[in-house]
Amino acid sequence: MARNFWSMVNQVISRADVLIEVLDARVVDESRNLEVERKIDSKGKRLIIVINKCDLAEKEFLDRKKKELGADCIFVSTKEHFGLTMLKKKLLECARGAEITVGMLGYPNTGKSSVINALKGMKAAPTSSVSGYTRSIRLVRVHRNLMLIDTPGVFPYGEKDETLHAMMSAKNPSQIKDPDVVAMKIIEMMASINPSGFEKYYGQSPAGDPYEVLERLALDKKKLRTGGTPDVDLIARMIITDWQKGKIILRKD
Template sequence: RSRKPFIIVINKCDLVSKETLEKTKIRLSKIAPTIFISSKNKFGTTMLRHKILETAAIKGRDILVGSVGYPNTGKSSVINAVSGRHSAGTSSISGHTRGEQLVKAGSRIRFIDTPGVIPFDENDETILGLLAVKDATHLKDPTGVAMKIIEKFCADNKTALESFYNVTIEGQDSYDALLLIGRQSNYIQKKGEVDETRTAVRIINDWQKGLLMI
């Protein structure tokens, strides 16, 4: 609404295939300039810096860049990668950034690191879990979210799921697959039953931390 120029930054691009990145860039570039970043591997940081300078098109003045997005998507990590120093605090747990912080990135660019935001109409807990907006301990139904992760892998890359947890999934639904993973992980309660919640929390954490890659 303010007609400010903006750039779409996709962080953690090292977690998906090149084919997925190319398809995503084609789609998002129709909305705004799109840059892929891997804060972990320092990929795309120079490109983002150049795109900021190009998009702002302000000569002789400092450029103030606001960072807006879901919690736990790595906004602070992107700022640190571009600035070349660990100025913005980071954590794998959502909600780490509590207030605004000004971070200098070079002679002209200044970032405003801000807490993550969630749209008012975004109340689907499964989506929030899949996007790592909410960590497993804050989800009301971690088992349901974990089952959705299993369903996604069974549809797109079942081998990766089986290999990561050292299981073989043959015809089981997502709930049975979750129990199989729990049993293989030795998450067993006193009566010999699988601890569903503990298993679900592990699956969600593995997904959100990028250990379980599709």
């Protein structure tokens, strides 16, 4: 996987005039790939960071990130059609009246294909809530002067841990070995940022020991193992699925 990853990344970087790295607004730092960013820089290509899924993240957190990341960073939500005119304008400024090729990079499920579709104004690149959906490099023209390269969100395994892959929605819930660990992290984040949103969605408060929250939820939803003990793994996978599908929102109501 690592070799395929670098061969794809190198191919896209050398073919593109400008690169876009698509990040998930809920886990901005975690979804960056600094090695890829360094590679883009070493080839003398321009990098624009697009923070997608802003509809799911806390505004104050995003304001902080905006300050940290500076000018070549654009906040968008393809779901709420937010920030896309600004992104297109920035790309057209890069193009300066000629045609440019823009390569989309980023972990699986961050919304690379969705950003392309939103820029084009129609569904040209297939998308899915299941990570790893785009399987090969694909060119999509979104404007007379803008040719975008959609790429599969491949990434080197082992480079980051399973929890981060799950939080970035890069790993499917069914493939996660320790779903309770991931779900506990989601519960902790929700408890600190949007406890009432969690409670409204699941009918249980996320406060307190996150493992006990999982147990309470499993009992409440009658997800039990034989013998009557709460099926924590099942409920954990359900929470991860909801997180990855953007059903629980990491933002104050």
